[in-house]
Amino acid sequence: MIDVMTNNLKHLISAFQAQGITDFVLSPGSRNTPLALLLAERQVRLTVAVDERSAAFCALGIAKRSHTPVALVATSGTATANYWPAIAEAQSFHVHLVVLTTDRPQELQSIGAPQTIPQRGMYTTNVKQSLEINVQDPEPDVTEFIDYQVQQLVHQSQLAPTGPVHLNLPFRKPLLPTLGTAWPQVHPQEFGHIVGRLDSNSLTRLVQRLHGRKLLFFLGPNDHYDASTLLDRLAQQLHAPIIADVLSSLRGNLSATPTPNLQEFPKELWPEVVLRFGGTPVNATLLPWLKQHGIPVIQIGANYLGKDHSRWAHTSYNLTAADFCRQLLKTTLHGNPAYRTQWHQALATKVSSTPTELNEATLPQLLATDATLQQLFLANSLTVRYFDQVFRPQTPVRVQGNRGANGIDGTISSATGMALNQVPTWLVTGDLAFFHDLNGLQLARTTHVNLTIIVVNNDGGGIFSLLPQATAPHFETLFGTPQHLNLAAAAELVGADYHLVTQLSDFQAHVRESWTGLRLLEIRTTRTQLPPRKDD
Amino acid sequence: MIDVMTNNLKHLISAFQAQGITDFVLSPGSRNTPLALLLAERQVRLTVAVDERSAAFCALGIAKRSHTPVALVATSGTATANYWPAIAEAQSFHVHLVVLTTDRPQELQSIGAPQTIPQRGMYTTNVKQSLEINVQDPEPDVTEFIDYQVQQLVHQSQLAPTGPVHLNLPFRKPLLPTLGTAWPQVHPQEFGHIVGRLDSNSLTRLVQRLHGRKLLFFLGPNDHYDASTLLDRLAQQLHAPIIADVLSSLRGNLSATPTPNLQEFPKELWPEVVLRFGGTPVNATLLPWLKQHGIPVIQIGANYLGKDHSRWAHTSYNLTAADFCRQLLKTTLHGNPAYRTQWHQALATKVSSTPTELNEATLPQLLATDATLQQLFLANSLTVRYFDQVFRPQTPVRVQGNRGANGIDGTISSATGMALNQVPTWLVTGDLAFFHDLNGLQLARTTHVNLTIIVVNNDGGGIFSLLPQATAPHFETLFGTPQHLNLAAAAELVGADYHLVTQLSDFQAHVRESWTGLRLLEIRTTRTQLPPRKDD
Known part of the structure; x- marks a missing residue:
């Protein structure tokens, strides 16, 4: 039986690997024991450096040469402060470091426990982002959060301006992980929980992924869609119906409808892939429904990278809706030819009558x-x-x-x-x-x-x-x-x-x-x- | 005679206008008197809202509708804390607000002065960037810093993910500005100190700006130029010589040379525009020399937006060197046809001899x-x-x-x-x-x-x-x-x-x-x- 910490740390290491991290620089200590043992079991490229200042500058050197994020692993206390000079250099020169500091649990903070200093957010504005995760929380959603958020954190380090990110990990004793248990599957770089640019390779893969499928557009809240005409043209080319959030301001412009009750739709009308634009929907049931039924969601929009609280978006593209549409309109991509018509026929049967009284609902x-x-x-x-x-x-x-x-x-x-x-x-x-x-x-x-x-x-x-x-x-x-x-x-x-x-x-x-x-x-x-x- | 504060605040307001800000929402008070009077003199679109919470939500409403950054102006103390709810909403929904809080000067901080709370960086991670400027500092470089950095701050709010930014302004009494004095010239949106995307309009303007001129490439420090071949092709098309920093790693790849002593060059060999890639040069004299002689510098690279400590870069483009080169290579742009040859001839006379002894210099x-x-x-x-x-x-x-x-x-x-x-x-x-x-x-x-x-x-x-x-x-x-x-x-x-x-x-x-x-x-x-x- 695998314990919660081991399971979550395996997800964490796998998420790093899914985001392309191959090099880990470890400075051994007591508190980071579980990570040390699991990294060794996973047979990652592990460099051991006793002096943490040396370790961080070494990781910097690797990252500068390889142009790939490198992870640092420290024990708790002053060890973590030794990372700071190299982190400052990385932030100034735009080098992607992923800094892991291990920590005492919350009940040992600020009360004189040894090797315990305030580590949460300790590098202030010298890192691009700082996160703390309690990997010993047995809630299953935490595991899923690790799968999603750890990949986002690494990707954050690679987005311009590139730079270091920080993850603080409090561990409660016992610190020995369960070794020899199964590892979770690593998501592939594309269509895992990853964000990225739509370059020509990923465009090709995206087209292959979408071709002939039942595609649905969801236009979420956004004060300013710069691409309403392009979105409409693309949806038509792809034979994709459009759902528009009321805060998209696009319901009167496009052939867009409110979110129907998808549960009432026959399964043959369910989408096979959803292209999601804009922010978090007002409708609270759509994203959980898509996740529940395993329907992949592709998210588009530079403002919304990594912003999917359903932790389900399979890929997020770091470009505007307009740029995304322009790129896809240049291809011959189309979806299932009958889908849009069938969808609108199904909706037509549900048109509501003209209200006869005045209340909140009408x-x-x-x-x-x-x-x-x-x-x-x-x-x-x-x-x-x-x-x-x-x-x-x-x-x-x-x-x-x-x-x-x-x-x-x-x-x-x-x-x-x-x-x-x-x-x-x-x-x-x-x-x-x-x-x-x-x-x-x-x-x-x-x-x-x-x-x-x-x-x-x-x-x-x-x-x-x-x-x-x-x-x-x-x-x-x-x-x-x-x-x-x-x-x-x-x-x-x-x-x-x-x-x-x-x-x-x-x-x-x-x-x-x-x-x-x-x-x-x-x-x-x-x-x-x-x-x-x-x-x- | 214009006083330092008035002069610098006029530069500040002009910098906002140069970056396209037209709406200001002011909540009157004592400490923000100089800004209030100067904004009124400048005849900006000014909305006065006594309740700061209301003011901030009003600015939010304007920005959501206009898709243009809106500036807020508060007096010191709890007034500034009333902005926070709307700032939090702006950060979550990606609305560009520019929050100006006025403050007591440093000698009145933390010692019980009235209406004085810790305002520097007070909105923590609810804003994208926070800055403090002492506009009463008589150093002329501060004025230039305002011209440059205030525009960068506004632009930062518009870069994805868009969101609010904060500028804290301590004012020392007397708080009355000198009214009726001349205003500085507002830089035009293009080729002012501004950063942006290279869309088709700005590409056209850039080509017009560069065509037929003596163009010089400067390749600064960068661990990973993704575009060395493209840079070489573009430089050839533009007849532009290339200077490469030793930390560009490109000296052995391209027809690139170290930075020559430009002071020794005859004036007819001086560049008319410099295209600068990469980070801060190791050579400490190049950027000041360009500024001293009024030679425009255009900066390229998403990592380096607003990173010009000479405060001289005329435009910065938010795209990679490769994307910049690809876009310009599609045009028929070329520079002064003779320049590259003349430059290399001048350099050829300065080739150093083979060292005959061993020391630091050889x-x-x-x-x-x-x-x-x-x-x-x-x-x-x-x-x-x-x-x-x-x-x-x-x-x-x-x-x-x-x-x-x-x-x-x-x-x-x-x-x-x-x-x-x-x-x-x-x-x-x-x-x-x-x-x-x-x-x-x-x-x-x-x-x-x-x-x-x-x-x-x-x-x-x-x-x-x-x-x-x-x-x-x-x-x-x-x-x-x-x-x-x-x-x-x-x-x-x-x-x-x-x-x-x-x-x-x-x-x-x-x-x-x-x-x-x-x-x-x-x-x-x-x-x-x-x-x-x-x-x-």
Whole structure:
């Protein structure tokens, strides 16, 4: 039976090998015993150097000559500080070193344990990235995280500007690994969890990989797709249907749809490979579903290298969507010729009817019918999800939201920033996000933007009713947090128009109305109306 | 008369404008008074937002919509901490914000002054880069640094992964700027101090800029030029002579020469534009000379963006040397047709004669004649400069040195790392650098590398005799630091061959000798033999 530490360290060493590391320079000690023994068992090219300063400069010399990242392995304490001069040289001259420091576990930190100094992030800005992993954590996702993240770390050292990276590894005793057990399979360099350029060799391999398959485009959140026309042309050439996140702003431009419920699709309509652009989807089920069914995901975009929290992206390409499309459009690559048509036929059977009442769920469809809609800002956390599910405008609409860190703060202020270009702008928000940025109303007033704020007021945090604490004691006090907001008074405070909208026809009239300045439209709902969803 | 602060802040605002920033979001306060007044005078697009949290989210909204960096301006203290939520969102969603925080001066830090919190680097890894500039420093180079570095900072926010950057600005009272004075000229986006991609528009402008001119290539230190053939082809097409740093390893491959003494060249042989590749030159006079004579420098290489300590590079291109060459080779661009020939004719008159004695200055030429030489490592700090001046091998030689941070530490260990590929390797070092890494000898011994170490022993630090402290009291104790090394004993310690070489013929015999393992060749010199040079 293999222990957790041995298993995870074998994954770690294998991830290094998958990223092309062949040279390891080891300075023996007690704390790095498990790595020393496993590296020896793996028969890597191992250089032993007792003096860590010497070891680090030696690794530097190897890396300078071989142009391949070299890994350093130190025990804990002052040993690690001896690496610093060579790390500083590597950072200045752009040499890729991968610095592994082993450490005492958390319960021995800062309390006078021997050979224990603050090692986490110790090289500060002299390294490009610093990471700590507890390899003795028995959670299986940690193993998968090692497979993915350790490869990303090595790749980070190779991205311009190239330079050193640091991985701190706390080990708890006993330090002897289980020797003689099986090693995990090393992912191949292409279509492992690796990022890279799309050069002519990898382009050839990519074309071979995709040719004739059922290909699906997923366009994630991105404030500025520089390639909407190219994406459309490429999708057509590849016979690939397109799913667009509501925050891609591309639903009104392309033949793109919201994310359907793929579980309801017959298996013959499942994609064989997904090309993913943009950031983390608003839809929380798509990436886990793809992973669960083993459908490979290829990620494109320099901003998104290594940013796949499902730890499933098979390859990430370090180039813009436009450059990726241009390169593939030059090839004769095409996907399964029937797939796009079949996909759209399946979707056509699921078209939703025109709403007959006004509530949080129908709001996206009601706004989508407004042909004059140009700019829309969506608050977290339930609002943006409702819109992601069904909002499908007939004309291009610029849609934005603060969906990087997903906070409920600053929503009105960000929408005001969006509206400073004098284009009439709509903000849809819940009452808690509205309250959190009440001061933003004053900014909207003093900047004279044309902003309509729809507050879907369910008097508290709707998302919590969908989370496990929904049945917890003190729910209203701790999670519901009803604020009993007087929205009319808030509007009065900043001299804004205010309307409580209860009828569908009234809402439609407000949508059609030509207006300037600041408006508040309040739609009251109750939290229990919300449909159950499993979400983050 | 314009005061230092006003002048430097005008340069700062102009640098922002040169990099395309048009939107500023200001939260008024006392400490940021000078920026507030100057921004108003400059008539930038200024949004005033009292609540800093609101201000930062508003800037986020503007940047998300406009895809252009937006600048934030805060007063000191907790005001700056209110920016943090929006900065975190910007970092996660890849939005380019430029965060300006104003601060109390250094003499008011950490001693209980009001509205004073630790602001330098306060946003930690939530920003891509953090910088502090004292704009009240009267040194003229600081103004030039602002012109250059502020533009680099803004550009950094736009490089993938895009994100926020931070500039902390301590101001000392009085805080009122001199209004109504002249503004500095804003550099144009191209051929200002700016970095960028070489897209088809900028390629066209570059070709127009270079066509028919006297063009010179400078190939700086780089462990791995991926484009030596392409560089050679491009230089020929452009009729451009090539200067190669000794640490480019390209002197034996290309028609490249060491850096000549350009001061001795007639003015008609001066280049009109220099294309600079690789890192900071070993030669310390070239970049200042180009700047002094107003000769534009264009820098190429993703690793070297914004890395020009002469603050003179007019444009930096974010792509590899190979990609740059490929793009230019597709054009019909050529330089002044006669220039390359004239340059080489001028150089031909300066060919040095074959050395007749053995010393530090003749060593590079003597080693260059060794046709079997494959790998050479050069120590800091005088050794690498001598070699840079005259080393010109007849065949390709891989030449390396630790020339990022230029330390004298770890030299033997790095040379050992270089030699681990079993190729016979030469290390040339002074006695101080040799002593500093004495432990590296043991590493060379235990790894069984084939390494010849030439120690040019002048019993102390030769460089200091060339610096201003050469005539200072206690010179030998504080700077010369003679170690009276017994190199024979050092060799004995690690079982290495040792030879004290005094005769040219003996040295040549050692060079010709076939050998394995570790050798020490000691050449004794005196420090006063060194020619005077002005260097760092």
